[in-house]
Amino acid sequence: MMASSIELERFYSKEVEFPPPLLASHIKTAEREVHTLLAGMRRILRPDIDPSIQQDIVRTGSSYEGLKVNGDMELDFLIVLSHPEFKFIPMTSHYSGYRNIKAERQPRFPLQAVYTGWKSSSPFHSFEIDFTSDGYLIPSKIYQWFQSLADRAVKENKSKFFTKFVGNYPARTLILNISPGVDICVDLVPAIKIEGDLFVVAKPLKTSPDSHLWRLSFSVFEKKIISQLPSSSCHLKALKILKYLREHDPRLEETSQFASGICSYHLKTASLHLLAQRPDTPEGLDVCLYQLMDFLLECMRRGVLNHFFMGNPSSLARNAKVPNSITHGERRLNLFGGTFMNWSTLNQARERLIRIKRSLSAIIQQHSGLAPGRSPRYNDIAISRYNDVAISRYNDVALLHHGDIVLRRPPSFQNHVPPPQPLQVGNLGGFSQSEARSLMTSQKAAMVTGDPPRVKFAATSEGGGGGLRLYSRCCCCLLLFIVVVCCFGFLWILSTATSVSTAGTTFW
Structure with missing residues (x-):
């Protein structure tokens, strides 16, 4: 089921776009805390041994590219390292997208005696001993040092927010709890500048035995390209909508490979390729979004999505x-x-994206019907077999018509709170009979039967929630009332000395 441009614009403004004033406020708060933290890290550096932490931080990621969508608040900073006595020289490797970094002592700094003022279990420490091997920087040692230094500094930093660190290689993620239930996750990535705005980050290639590899980072170049697009660009909005659908897809499909197998960088790369092929034109948001999905699906079918910069001399x-x-x-x-x-x-991610594309209108309606801020989990979804309808939900009970299909999915939490708004449902018109049958079987769908004018109630969650129990009690009370009325009626009929069989038939 196709989604119109008007429908997508409404979905973008209400669900996808992160509120700009709130984003600006979070960025200001996070940058202030990061600068304070880095200042504390500089104070505890070991002279002549540890790398230097430059004053300027490199702002990267979706929040600075204009690609931030509603969801968790995350920021990315490259923390640039250097050393006054050494020059970091990038060396080509056998792996595309990776470099070896040679640490070469500069002539004006002759070899000095080993610094022994720093207290340690070992009396011998120097930059070469602690961070290099065979003259090359080791990314794992740089990361471990950065992690330890950040942990020590955050304990000494008197922040007004509750802060903590979690490991997220190659980043050290700082979590700022600025208010109850509101966190800002800040990825601090140790990096080395090698040429222009080209950096390498401390993330070795897992499939390579070479422990000296540093991964190239193109974040600054991506930000330059994307941030130049106007906020009204259909390319920009289409990418953000698809990114939102991917990030929040587990709310509709808990085992979604589109969410877990495909990352936002794949979507961004596909969007850059499409932008290079088809410059921004006022074709409409629906056209741009379907073009992006079609391009990505073709790349997934062929198993080929080339990096946008490497070996690609585009304009x-x-x-x-x-x-x-x-x-x-x-x-x-x-x-x-x-x-x-x-x-x-x-392949599984591609199949899921195909289903999203086929029933995009229903998918965005389902996302719109979910309560804001809900964690990505299974939710009860109702799909109408024929027409688009809206069903009102009271606890776990839905009012459905003949032909409606209820997908029975258990909630992930015991205290499952249904959305306060009506849940919008779509249809299976775009599916063949075999596909619809497969969908019903795989998702344990239940069809409501009966004559078209009649109305039936169907429980929309397994296990019988609070609404189902209430419904059962009502049915029991109603049945008891009917039995009592029938008994009194039967006694009255006997008292009139009328034929029992005739009276019984008339009553029923």
Whole structure:
């Protein structure tokens, strides 16, 4: 079922877009806390041993690209490291998208005696001993040092917010609890600048035995391209809608491979390719969104989604000033290749995206009907077999007509709270009979039977929730009342000396 441009615009403004004033406030709060934390980290650095932490932070990620959608508040910062005595030189590796970083002592800093003022179980410490091997920086050692330094600094930092750290390699994620139930997750990623706005981050390749590999980061170039699009761009809105559908798909499909197997970077890469092929035109949001989904589905079918910058000398990359060593000298990197993606996962993600595309109007209505802020979990979904209808939900009971299909899905929590608004439902008109039968079987669907004019009640959650128990009690009371009335009627009929059989037939 196709979704119109007006319907998508409404969905974008009400559900997808993160409120700009709230986003600006969260960014201001997070940046203030990060600067305070980094200042505390600089105070406890070991002189001449630890890398230096530069004053400026590099702001990256969706919140700065204009791609932030409603959901968890997350920010990304590259924390640039250097060392006054060493020059960090990038060296090519056998793996596309990765570099080895050679630490070369600068001539004006001759080899000095080992610093022994820092208290440790070992008396020998230096930058070479602690962070390098065979003259190359080891990303795992840099990350472990950064993690330890951040943990020590956050304990000494007197923040007015409750803060804590969690590991999220290659980032160290700072969680700021700014109010009850409101967290800001800040990813602090140790990085090294190697050329222009090109950085490497401390994330080695898992499938390689080489422990010296640093991954290239193109975040700054991506931000340059995307942030230049106007906020009204259909490319921008389409990408954000698809990103929202992916991030929140577990609310409708708990085992969604589209959410777990595909990441937002895949969506962004597909959108950049499409933007390079078809510049922004006023075609309408619906056209842009379906073009993006079709392009991504074709990439998934072929198992090929090339990195946008590496080996791709496009005009967008040239305008963003991506180094020629990347666009011309680097090998093409397939993000859907076997090194990064499981083929079975990719197929399942594609099948789920096909279903979303076929019933997009119903999908966005279902998302709109869910209460704000609900965690991604299974929810009760009703799909009408014939027409689009809206059903009112009272606890766990839905009022349905003949032909309506109720997908029975148990809630993830015992205290399941149904959405306060009516739940919008779609139809199966876009599916074949076999597909509809398969959907009903796999999702344990139950069809409400009866004559079309009649109305029936159907429980929409397994286990019989509070509404189902209430309904059962009402039925019992009604049955008891009918039995009592029948008994009194039968006695009255006997007292009139009328024929029992005739009276009984007339009554019923």
